[in-house]
Amino acid sequence: MTKSYALFLGCYIPSMQPFAEASLRRIAPRLKMKLIDMEGATCCPVPEIVRLANHDAWLYVSARNLALAEAIGKDVLTVCNGCWETLYEARENLVNDTQLLTEVNSRLAPLNKEFEGKIKVKHFLEVIVEDIGLKSLKDAFKQSLSKVKVAVQYGCKLYKSPNEKFVSYFDDILDTLGVKVVDYGAEKICCGFPLSLYSLDEAMEERSKFKLDKMQEAKADCMVTTCPGCFDVLEKAQLLLRREGIRYDLPMLNLMELMALGLGFKPQEIGLDKHRLKTDSLIAKLGLGGN
Amino acid sequence: MSDDELTLYPWRKKVKTLPESFKDPIENIIRVGHVPKLVVTREKVRETLGINRKPPTAYKHEDAREELEKLVKDTDLYDKATWSDRDDKTEDEG
Known part of the structure; x- marks a missing residue:
């Protein structure tokens, strides 16, 4: 059965390493993965910089990206370790703190966006092993x-x-x-x-x-x-x-x-x-x- | 950094003045929506690889970048990353 994901490309792969994106888009159908582009996604934003500089900015921008995936209704597929860290941890922060979620959603509301915590954030490795399965990978080899x-x-x-x-x-x-x-x-x-x-x-x-x-x-x-x-x-x-x-x-x-x-x-x-x-x-x- | 993280990592300090090395990437995030800019040569590479010349992200959607900018303006990061400092510096140096 084909599994669908909201694809979060991040910054470096689409702009600097497009060969990695091309590889993903080629292998996905072979592994019965449907990739739905997150139109209008931005930088996750990069944890080593933005989270250190301003935690609120890091959280608001992450929440906006998470809201885009939730509007698609699919779990996020991240193909970057840094994006996974940011989106995974931002989601954990939000779903475990109702007051924080309400506050962050008040920032997203003027953009007509909302995050409720219905979707999960998955790393590419996690998707291949837990969702697709190593047997399917071997069969496609x-x-x-x-x-x-x-x-x-x-x-x-x-x-x-x-x-x-x-x-x-x-x-x-x-x-x-x-x-x-x-x-x-x-x-x-x-x-x-x-x-x-x-x-x-x-x-x-x-x-x-x-x-x-x-x-x-x-x-x-x-x-x-x-x-x-x-x-x-x-x-x-x-x-x-x-x-x-x-x-x-x-x-x-x-x-x-x-x-x-x-x-x-x-x-x-x-x-x-x-x-x-x-x-x-x-x-x-x-x-x-x-x- | 949140106050919770200060408890977890007591040696960390809150960033009051943005380190110089953070300014370019933060300026790019606010002005482009991403850390690296997408240069024309890379757009052409994308095209030859059979993927869209512009990725379907803020690289393509200006409204997405504008939304990010609004969110950042809700915090003091926007002022910390302000490029007027740099303009002043340039004038001084000039």
């Missing part, structure tokens, strides 16, 4: 990925999921896809994204470089993540560190892209040739031809 060794960048937010279940879900999906996961020993270290908001140089030196070194030492063929923030900063780090003569050549994929490859989509169909970091070595390893 077409292209062997067994030659690929991946380093996983879970991202800090996944460790905030109940009992860290999203971390296990990530592993379960990779296991179903048949890829080899390398243990590089720095999985729990932050990528540097929050630090990059203060200083990109410090983030690269103190966080990203450390992780990239470890991934390279573990001989990973690529890095895979579900976090567009991690993707962005680790990609920038690889590109900018080249100025210092440090070269990693570690292709980076969103999990949705890796799944699309496993489901038989060609690299060009999902935009692997549109990455700022070349993915040729990965494509060659998979035997799918160059870009």
